[in-house]
Amino acid sequence: MKKSVLNDPRVMYHSDKFPVQKTQAEPALQSQMQPRPDCGEASYVGTGKLLNRKALVTGADSGIGRAAAIAFAREGCDVAIQFVPGEEADAKEVKGYIEDEGRQAFLLPCDLRDEGAASWIVHETVDAFGGLDLLVLNSAMQVAIETLADLPIQQVEDTFKVNVISMFESVQAAQKHLLPGSSIITTTSSQSFDPSPQLLDYAATKSAISNLTVNLAQYFADKGVRVNAVSPGPVWTPLQLNKGQLPGQLPNFGQGSLIGRAGQPAELAHMYVYLASDDASFVTGQIYGINGGTNINL
Template sequence: MAEPHLIDPRTLYKANEYPKQEQDTPALEEKMIPKPDCGETSYKGSGKLLNRRVLITGGDSGIGRAAAIAYAREGADVAIQFFPGEEPDAEEVAELIKKAGRKVKLLPYDLREDEAATAIVSETVEAFGGLDTLVLNAAQQISRPTLSERPMKQVEDTFKVNIISMFATVQAAEAYLPVGGAIVLSTSIQANDPSEDLMDYAATKAAIANYTVSLSKYFAPKGIRVNAVAPGPIWTPLQLDGGQTQEVIQKFGLDTPLKRAGQPAELAPVYVFLASNDASYVTSQIYGVTGGGNINL
């Protein structure tokens, strides 16, 4: 009898210290050591999202990139919002989406700007003839050791990018989302276990968790599902342009029960599931992908 294909989750990816490294904003995947696995070579689709029309914020790198690659290989056309300056990463993803035989739309917008949410929605609808799936994933994360070193401008920008832009994007998209559509938000383990150096980021992630539940109640009567994913420590560019201290970077993820950081590719199947018809009876839920960290208070 053939043996089952099993993997040891502790050793599937890097399980020792990372080298010290930092980047100027915006950080890029191509400069990371090691470069994250976003499923570029590993993700195989099976038609779960055939002909979907998807908008992903923060889709150029990290978790958003992994979702974009997976969605395209599952049969979706994908629009990617990214922060201006991240074109090299965005163009790489665009090529992978095209190789999957799907349409792609690149949207270089700063989500701190008032008009950005309306623009990315309208350009997606124009490019694809509609919009049925939103993945709201873009985020700003900046570590500060003390309260006095945390400028209020940073706090304001973090709230604008991480949660206010979600309100604005959903509001702009509501008129287009059809019955059977889906919204997937990215929150974090920081919503439940906040770090003292990430106060503003953690507060926005708690707000997103709350928003997920209230938004799902609003959209359920319209036949639209709303869920969220709560990642733990995932190896993405978000960590390298001020998102973590160098001391944390070196030992990133080693304090989880699985003793390593996660890779973006390990979250992609959850984002696919929550958008797909397989999740037809799933709404108002938050799925943790944390390496064992608890997202339940």
């Protein structure tokens, strides 16, 4: 029988249960995770799809944002990296990967809950790079709760500030800099379409992001700016170790997906590149699920 050249998606990445590990204090660091997420550091190979473009990626120190930032740099893009203060170690690693490609990297430590922070990162990126072509709004807050009674209203406010309100502010600040051909990419979630009770506030923000993405695509259409979203499912990122899962649930994280495992950030990088590039010139107002099989219905 001829040997297959195909790869079984069920075992291409980490497919076992995750080891028990301590919940990290905020902010959680990718460097302390076991196993470390695969963000394409050793595998992503660029082909110049984003040559000389200038990008701002929020939450780019780790996880999905990190994978997108590394991929963008290997496609020829300069990248500004927003991250929460305390995540400098992870952010400096990403900066190194970007500069290894001969591209500019710019670190932007700030908490998106702070007033004016979301517009500040846009202004700083434009000042550093002389423009802005790609805006990737990926930063997120996720804290699981046992019951509705356990959900502090302050947490609800903070989650909406980071996940939704900062998006409005960043887009408002960026719109005058986005020329025809620019692209805005948001990160929503399968929680937008299939919410979990332990993630009431997080799921609500992701639903808002899905709606906002489709709406912004209409707003920016006559300006030549495309707006799309990536919708991850269970992906192994530091978000899960910073109270993102209920106690005891982490070992089984992602095991219930149709593929039978959690995803890795590297598996999403190509979609961000596609949506940022001219390959997606006829694509706007779309939400792409990379989630192990969760159905998407807006």
